[in-house]
Amino acid sequence: MNMHLTKSQIGLDGVPAAETVLSHVDGERGELIIAGERVGDLAGKASFEGVTARLWSGATGTTHSEADMRASLGAARERVFARLPKLLPATQGLSIVDGFRAAVAGLHGESGLDHEATIVGACPVIVGALVQQAKGQAPVAPDAALSHAADTLKMLHGRKAEARNAAALDTYFVTVCDHGMNASTFATRVVASTQANLFAAVTAGYCALTGPLHGGAPEPVLEMLDAIGTRERIKPWVDDALARGERLMGFGHRVYRVRDPRADVLKAAIARLSADGADLPFASEVETYVREALRRKNPNRPLETNVEFFTAILLDALAIPRQAFTPIFATARAAGWTAHALEHRCTGRLIRPSSHYVGKMPRSQSAMTLG
Ligand code: ACO
DSSP states (O other), X not given: OOOOOOHHHHTTTTOOOOOOSSEEEETTXXXXXXXXXXXXXXXXXBOHHHHHHHHHHHHHXXXXXXXXHHHHHHHHHHHHHHHHHHHGGGGTTSOHHHHHHHHHHTOOOOTTSOHHHHHHHHHHHHHHHHHHHHTTOOOOOOOTTSOHHHHHHHHHHSSOOOHHHHHHHHHHHHHHSOOSSOHHHHHHXXXXXXXXXXXXHHHHHHHHHTXXXXXXXXXXXXXXXXXXXXXXXXXXXXXXXXXXXXXXXXXXXXXXXXXXXXXXXXXXXXXXXXXXXXXXXXXXXXXXXXXXXXXXXXXXXXXXXXXXXXXXXXXXXXXXXXXXXXXXXXXXXXXXXXXXXXHHHHHOOXXXXXXXXXXXXXXXXXXXXXX
16 A cells, blocks of 8 residues: 555656647657657758647647748737736846746737737747846837747847847757657646646746756756866866766756757757857767766666757857746747647646555554555
């Protein structure tokens, strides 16, 4: 009766919790399929708007075109921008990560827009406004004619983005827009399964994303690279951190037993972005040594580079402040969260697992159980 669950059981490792047409992670082969295509084929070919259209079409059975998506996300960005005076007071005194949560939680339906469009359109407006607010500046208005990625950079930096920077952010958005039953998507689906509205479901997803074991890792990745500082310090720094039992951010994954395929997509995007703007050689040296050290420390548990390592370097090269990395991740993942919530609404059921009680039984019950 009081036998404990295994670590894998507690983590629900490998337990399917939904049927989905949205994305598939094959951890043994290192493959991620989004809306029927490998992530490496999709990124660079499809735009964020195009992939979001595919996800929502798959989730609901109603066809969305890329052009319609571009128009509705542009309209949503403008609509949410007009609402900022009501959303921003709740973010006062909070970090960008927490302010984003408060503002997303304050969203509600906009007439003439689907809730999912409002949510996805709102994300870059909110993160842009929070970044400006942290500098003591007024929010920068969106431009509905721009792509979602280009407009995100405009609102973050207060000027029109160079085409290659917008293309790099678009590649990032496509690469991380959905990823099977990760923790934040599961949280989103659990809330959606109670028939709570989409705003509640996505707020739950974002809360799950903020933890360092999930989407909160890129900021600590940069902190790690800063702390290492020079090539000579890579080996001693990494060895000391592992000897202290620390987890190295940007490495390891619950599902992948080989390299996370998204890491290479982002590494290639960084290389395209700039030959000298991002410190890719130093980061690559750190990556090589960390992988070697992790293999030595855990020979039976493959721990490879995950998406967050190169996310940190790419977003830093785009001059996005590190405090905004998690909300920028959410800006992309909102496409997947909304699609999963919509899909669950169509095909799912209330998610209500059980727990394994290891506490005390009332005296009479113990007596009955024992005997
Ligand atoms: N650095 C050092 N050791 C690690 C790391 C790491 N990054 N990841 C796992 N390990 C070790 C664990 O300490 C454990 O060692 P032990 O058996 O001696 O106790 C062993 O590897 C197995 O670890 P698990 O806890 O079983 O791995 P799990 O599947 O729970 O962890 C996770 C996956 C949370 C991503 C983990 O690898 C980690 O903490 N990584 C660092 C944080 C990170 O990069 N997060 C982003 C993930 S990607 C994403 O969510 C978008």
